Amino acid sequence: xxLLKNSLTLxxxxxxxxxxxxxxxxxxxxxxxxxxxxxxxxxxxEAPKVTPIKELMARYDIDGRVNLPEERAPDNDADxxxxxxxxxxxxxxxxxxxxxxxxxxxxxxxxxxxxxxxxSKATGATTRIDVRCGKEDGNACALAVFHVAEAFxxxxxxxxxxxxxxxxxxxxxxPKIMEKLTGDDWIGVWYKEVRAELAKADEPDExxxxxxxxxxxxxxxxAAADPGVETPSAPGGMKGKRTPGAPIDAxxxxxxxxx
Numbered sequence: 001x002x003l004l005k006n007s008l009t010l011x012x013x014x015x016x017x018x019x020x021x022x023x024x025x026x027x028x029x030x031x032x033x034x035x036x037x038x039x040x041x042x043x044x045x046e047a048p049k050v051t052p053i054k055e056l057m058a059r060y061d062i063d064g065r066v067n068l069p070e071e072r073a074p075d076n077d078a079d080x081x082x083x084x085x086x087x088x089x090x091x092x093x094x095x096x097x098x099x100x101x102x103x104x105x106x107x108x109x110x111x112x113x114x115x116x117x118x119x120s121k122a123t124g125a126t127t128r129i130d131v132r133c134g135k136e137d138g139n140a141c142a143l144a145v146f147h148v149a150e151a152f153x154x155x156x157x158x159x160x161x162x163x164x165x166x167x168x169x170x171x172x173x174x175p176k177i178m179e180k181l182t183g184d185d186w187i188g189v190w191y192k193e194v195r196a197e198l199a200k201a202d203e204p205d206e207x208x209x210x211x212x213x214x215x216x217x218x219x220x221x222x223a224a225a226d227p228g229v230e231t232p233s234a235p236g237g238m239k240g241k242r243t244p245g246a247p248i249d250a251x252x253x254x255x256x257x258x259x
Contacts, residue, residue, distance in 0.1 A: 051077050056084055063091035065128050072132035074140065079133070082159060082166030083142050087131055090146070093123035103169040125149045134187040141187050142168070145178075154178050156190050172197075 053073050056062070066087045074080050082101075089098035095114050099107050113119040128147040135141060139158045146153040154177055157168040174180075174193040181189055 050075060050080065053080065053084070056080055060084060060088075062088045065091045065126065066131065067128060068131040068133075072134075074133045078161040078164070079140055079159075079166070081164050082161035083131065083133060085165060086142070086157075086159070086168055087129050087144060090123055090144075091126060091129055093120050095119055101166055101168055103167060106168070106170050122146075122148060132186060134185070136187050136191050141171075143187050143190065152178055154181065156187065 050073075051059075053068050053070050056077070057064075057066070060081065062084045066084060068080075068084065068087075074083065086098070086101050089095075089101070095110060099110055102110060110119065113122075125148045126146055127149075130145045130147070131142060133140070133142050140160065141156060141158055143154065143156045146155070155173060156171040158171060159166045159168040171190065172194055174190070174197050177190060177193060180193055183189065
Protein backbone atom coordinates (compact mmCIF):
# COMPACT_ATOMS: atom_id res chain seq x y z
CA UNK A 1 0.00 0.00 0.00
CA UNK A 2 2.78 2.32 0.86
CA LEU A 3 4.52 1.51 -2.40
CA LEU A 4 1.39 2.31 -4.40
CA LYS A 5 0.96 5.59 -2.53
CA ASN A 6 4.52 6.59 -3.24
CA SER A 7 4.11 5.77 -6.95
CA LEU A 8 1.03 7.97 -7.20
CA THR A 9 2.86 10.78 -5.42
CA LEU A 10 5.76 10.57 -7.92
CA UNK A 11 3.38 10.54 -10.88
CA UNK A 12 1.56 13.64 -9.63
CA UNK A 13 4.86 15.42 -8.99
CA UNK A 14 6.16 14.51 -12.44
CA UNK A 15 2.98 15.77 -14.03
CA UNK A 16 3.25 19.04 -12.13
CA UNK A 17 6.85 19.54 -13.23
CA UNK A 18 5.97 18.76 -16.83
CA UNK A 19 3.08 21.19 -16.79
CA UNK A 20 5.29 23.86 -15.22
CA UNK A 21 7.93 23.27 -17.88
CA UNK A 22 5.41 23.64 -20.63
CA UNK A 23 4.09 26.84 -19.14
CA UNK A 24 7.61 28.18 -18.78
CA UNK A 25 8.37 27.39 -22.44
CA UNK A 26 5.21 29.10 -23.55
CA UNK A 27 6.10 32.20 -21.54
CA UNK A 28 9.65 32.31 -22.96
CA UNK A 29 8.52 32.08 -26.67
CA UNK A 30 8.50 35.43 -28.58
CA UNK A 31 5.09 36.85 -29.31
CA UNK A 32 3.78 36.28 -32.84
CA UNK A 33 4.54 39.09 -35.30
CA UNK A 34 1.44 40.76 -36.64
CA UNK A 35 1.22 40.83 -40.44
CA UNK A 36 1.29 44.36 -41.86
CA UNK A 37 -0.85 44.98 -44.91
CA UNK A 38 1.10 46.37 -47.93
CA UNK A 39 0.57 50.06 -48.60
CA UNK A 40 -2.10 50.84 -51.20
CA UNK A 41 -0.86 51.60 -54.71
CA UNK A 42 -0.46 55.26 -55.57
CA UNK A 43 -3.50 56.76 -57.23
CA UNK A 44 -3.41 56.92 -60.99
CA UNK A 45 -2.87 60.41 -62.38
CA GLU A 46 -6.08 62.05 -63.38
CA ALA A 47 -6.69 62.42 -67.07
CA PRO A 48 -6.48 66.03 -68.18
CA LYS A 49 -9.89 67.58 -68.04
CA VAL A 50 -11.14 68.97 -71.32
CA THR A 51 -14.08 71.19 -72.02
CA PRO A 52 -16.69 69.61 -74.29
CA ILE A 53 -16.67 70.88 -77.87
CA LYS A 54 -20.31 71.98 -77.62
CA GLU A 55 -19.48 74.21 -74.66
CA LEU A 56 -16.41 75.71 -76.37
CA MET A 57 -18.40 76.47 -79.51
CA ALA A 58 -20.94 78.38 -77.43
CA ARG A 59 -18.27 80.20 -75.42
CA TYR A 60 -16.33 81.39 -78.47
CA ASP A 61 -19.33 81.85 -80.79
CA ILE A 62 -18.07 79.31 -83.35
CA ASP A 63 -20.02 79.11 -86.60
CA GLY A 64 -22.41 76.15 -86.62
CA ARG A 65 -21.06 74.94 -89.97
CA VAL A 66 -17.87 73.82 -88.19
CA ASN A 67 -18.35 70.16 -87.29
CA LEU A 68 -15.75 68.76 -84.85
CA PRO A 69 -17.01 65.55 -83.18
CA GLU A 70 -15.96 64.99 -79.58
CA GLU A 71 -14.23 61.69 -80.39
CA ARG A 72 -12.13 63.34 -83.13
CA ALA A 73 -11.19 66.46 -81.19
CA PRO A 74 -7.81 67.19 -79.54
CA ASP A 75 -7.22 65.98 -75.99
CA ASN A 76 -6.60 69.45 -74.52
CA ASP A 77 -8.47 72.74 -74.44
CA ALA A 78 -5.70 74.85 -76.02
CA ASP A 79 -5.68 72.76 -79.21
CA UNK A 80 -9.47 72.53 -79.26
CA UNK A 81 -9.88 76.29 -79.08
CA UNK A 82 -7.22 76.91 -81.75
CA UNK A 83 -8.83 74.46 -84.17
CA UNK A 84 -12.34 75.82 -83.63
CA UNK A 85 -11.24 79.43 -84.14
CA UNK A 86 -9.22 78.51 -87.24
CA UNK A 87 -12.11 76.88 -89.06
CA UNK A 88 -14.58 79.46 -87.79
CA UNK A 89 -12.58 82.04 -89.79
CA UNK A 90 -12.99 79.87 -92.90
CA UNK A 91 -16.70 79.40 -92.33
CA UNK A 92 -17.28 83.14 -91.92
CA UNK A 93 -14.89 84.09 -94.73
CA UNK A 94 -12.95 86.25 -92.27
CA UNK A 95 -9.52 86.66 -93.87
CA UNK A 96 -8.41 89.18 -91.23
CA UNK A 97 -8.95 86.63 -88.44
CA UNK A 98 -7.46 83.79 -90.49
CA UNK A 99 -4.21 85.40 -91.65
CA UNK A 100 -2.51 85.69 -88.19
CA UNK A 101 -3.06 81.96 -87.71
CA UNK A 102 -1.33 80.95 -90.97
CA UNK A 103 2.34 80.23 -91.55
CA UNK A 104 4.27 82.76 -93.66
CA UNK A 105 3.92 81.03 -97.07
CA UNK A 106 0.24 80.23 -96.46
CA UNK A 107 -0.45 83.85 -95.45
CA UNK A 108 1.03 85.00 -98.78
CA UNK A 109 -1.24 82.58 -100.65
CA UNK A 110 -4.23 83.90 -98.72
CA UNK A 111 -3.38 87.47 -99.73
CA UNK A 112 -3.36 86.39 -103.36
CA UNK A 113 -6.72 84.65 -103.05
CA UNK A 114 -8.25 87.68 -101.34
CA UNK A 115 -6.96 90.10 -103.98
CA UNK A 116 -8.38 87.93 -106.79
CA UNK A 117 -11.72 87.49 -105.02
CA UNK A 118 -11.24 83.71 -104.78
CA UNK A 119 -11.37 83.53 -100.99
CA SER A 120 -14.76 85.17 -100.56
CA LYS A 121 -16.18 83.18 -103.45
CA ALA A 122 -15.01 79.83 -102.00
CA THR A 123 -15.99 80.53 -98.39
CA GLY A 124 -19.32 82.00 -99.44
CA ALA A 125 -20.27 78.68 -101.02
CA THR A 126 -19.14 76.59 -98.02
CA THR A 127 -22.05 74.79 -96.37
CA ARG A 128 -20.17 72.59 -93.89
CA ILE A 129 -16.63 71.91 -92.62
CA ASP A 130 -16.04 68.41 -91.24
CA VAL A 131 -12.93 68.39 -89.02
CA ARG A 132 -10.94 65.60 -87.43
CA CYS A 133 -7.72 65.93 -85.44
CA GLY A 134 -4.83 63.62 -84.65
CA LYS A 135 -1.06 63.35 -84.54
CA GLU A 136 1.51 62.25 -87.09
CA ASP A 137 5.27 62.10 -86.43
CA GLY A 138 4.64 63.93 -83.16
CA ASN A 139 2.87 66.84 -84.88
CA ALA A 140 -0.68 67.92 -84.05
CA CYS A 141 -2.79 67.83 -87.21
CA ALA A 142 -6.24 68.95 -88.29
CA LEU A 143 -7.85 67.59 -91.43
CA ALA A 144 -10.92 69.35 -92.83
CA VAL A 145 -13.30 68.42 -95.61
CA PHE A 146 -14.99 71.55 -96.96
CA HIS A 147 -18.43 71.07 -98.47
CA VAL A 148 -18.43 73.69 -101.23
CA ALA A 149 -21.65 73.61 -103.23
CA GLU A 150 -21.76 70.02 -104.53
CA ALA A 151 -18.01 69.37 -104.21
CA PHE A 152 -15.72 68.21 -101.40
CA UNK A 153 -12.40 69.95 -100.83
CA UNK A 154 -10.07 68.26 -98.30
CA UNK A 155 -7.03 69.93 -96.73
CA UNK A 156 -4.64 68.92 -93.97
CA UNK A 157 -2.73 71.26 -91.63
CA UNK A 158 -0.05 70.83 -88.99
CA UNK A 159 -0.51 73.24 -86.11
CA UNK A 160 0.71 74.43 -82.74
CA UNK A 161 -1.57 76.19 -80.25
CA UNK A 162 -0.70 79.31 -78.27
CA UNK A 163 -2.72 81.83 -76.25
CA UNK A 164 -6.15 80.55 -77.36
CA UNK A 165 -4.97 80.72 -80.97
CA UNK A 166 -2.47 78.80 -83.07
CA UNK A 167 -0.27 78.66 -86.14
CA UNK A 168 -1.32 76.38 -88.99
CA UNK A 169 0.78 75.16 -91.90
CA UNK A 170 -0.81 73.42 -94.87
CA UNK A 171 0.44 69.97 -95.87
CA UNK A 172 0.77 69.23 -99.59
CA UNK A 173 -2.31 67.59 -101.08
CA UNK A 174 -1.58 64.48 -103.20
CA PRO A 175 -3.61 64.01 -106.42
CA LYS A 176 -7.14 62.63 -105.95
CA ILE A 177 -6.59 62.40 -102.19
CA MET A 178 -10.32 62.54 -101.38
CA GLU A 179 -10.82 59.18 -103.13
CA LYS A 180 -8.11 57.60 -100.96
CA LEU A 181 -9.31 58.76 -97.53
CA THR A 182 -10.71 55.51 -96.16
CA GLY A 183 -10.66 53.75 -92.80
CA ASP A 184 -10.33 55.47 -89.44
CA ASP A 185 -6.90 57.10 -89.82
CA TRP A 186 -7.37 59.64 -92.60
CA ILE A 187 -4.41 61.70 -91.43
CA GLY A 188 -2.13 58.65 -91.61
CA VAL A 189 -3.41 57.88 -95.12
CA TRP A 190 -2.70 61.46 -96.20
CA TYR A 191 0.92 61.30 -95.01
CA LYS A 192 1.38 57.89 -96.63
CA GLU A 193 0.30 59.32 -99.98
CA VAL A 194 2.61 62.33 -99.55
CA ARG A 195 5.58 60.04 -98.93
CA ALA A 196 4.68 57.96 -102.00
CA GLU A 197 4.56 61.09 -104.17
CA LEU A 198 7.94 62.26 -102.83
CA ALA A 199 9.44 58.85 -103.63
CA LYS A 200 8.16 59.10 -107.21
CA ALA A 201 9.68 62.56 -107.55
CA ASP A 202 13.10 61.14 -106.68
CA GLU A 203 12.92 58.55 -109.46
CA PRO A 204 14.51 59.46 -112.86
CA ASP A 205 12.03 60.24 -115.62
CA GLU A 206 13.68 57.75 -117.98
CA UNK A 207 16.45 55.23 -117.51
CA UNK A 208 18.82 55.36 -120.51
CA UNK A 209 21.08 52.38 -121.09
CA UNK A 210 24.09 53.07 -123.33
CA UNK A 211 25.54 50.30 -125.44
CA UNK A 212 29.10 49.55 -124.43
CA UNK A 213 31.97 48.22 -126.63
CA UNK A 214 35.35 46.86 -125.63
CA UNK A 215 38.09 48.62 -127.59
CA UNK A 216 40.99 47.04 -125.69
CA UNK A 217 43.62 45.84 -128.23
CA UNK A 218 45.61 42.71 -127.46
CA UNK A 219 49.33 42.44 -128.20
CA UNK A 220 48.84 39.96 -131.02
CA UNK A 221 46.27 42.24 -132.67
CA UNK A 222 48.65 45.20 -132.31
CA ALA A 223 51.56 43.28 -133.89
CA ALA A 224 49.37 42.04 -136.73
CA ALA A 225 48.19 45.58 -137.44
CA ASP A 226 51.78 46.95 -137.53
CA PRO A 227 54.27 44.06 -138.07
CA GLY A 228 57.26 46.44 -138.38
CA VAL A 229 57.03 47.55 -134.73
CA GLU A 230 58.08 45.33 -131.88
CA THR A 231 56.79 45.60 -128.40
CA PRO A 232 59.65 47.06 -126.32
CA SER A 233 61.30 44.69 -123.93
CA ALA A 234 60.83 45.26 -120.26
CA PRO A 235 63.65 44.63 -117.81
CA GLY A 236 64.29 40.92 -117.78
CA GLY A 237 64.06 40.42 -121.53
CA MET A 238 60.37 39.46 -121.73
CA LYS A 239 58.42 41.46 -124.27
CA GLY A 240 55.62 43.50 -122.78
CA LYS A 241 56.05 42.11 -119.27
CA ARG A 242 58.03 43.09 -116.21
CA THR A 243 59.94 40.56 -114.20
CA PRO A 244 58.59 40.43 -110.65
CA GLY A 245 60.79 42.60 -108.46
CA ALA A 246 62.24 44.65 -111.37
CA PRO A 247 62.18 48.45 -110.85
CA ILE A 248 59.35 50.47 -112.38
CA ASP A 249 60.36 53.43 -114.54
CA ALA A 250 59.42 56.76 -112.99
CA UNK A 251 56.44 58.42 -114.72
CA UNK A 252 57.07 61.43 -116.93
CA UNK A 253 56.10 64.79 -115.57
CA UNK A 254 52.94 66.00 -117.30
CA UNK A 255 53.71 68.36 -120.19
CA UNK A 256 57.40 67.57 -120.32
CA UNK A 257 59.19 65.11 -122.61
CA UNK A 258 62.56 63.31 -122.16
CA UNK A 259 65.70 64.53 -123.80
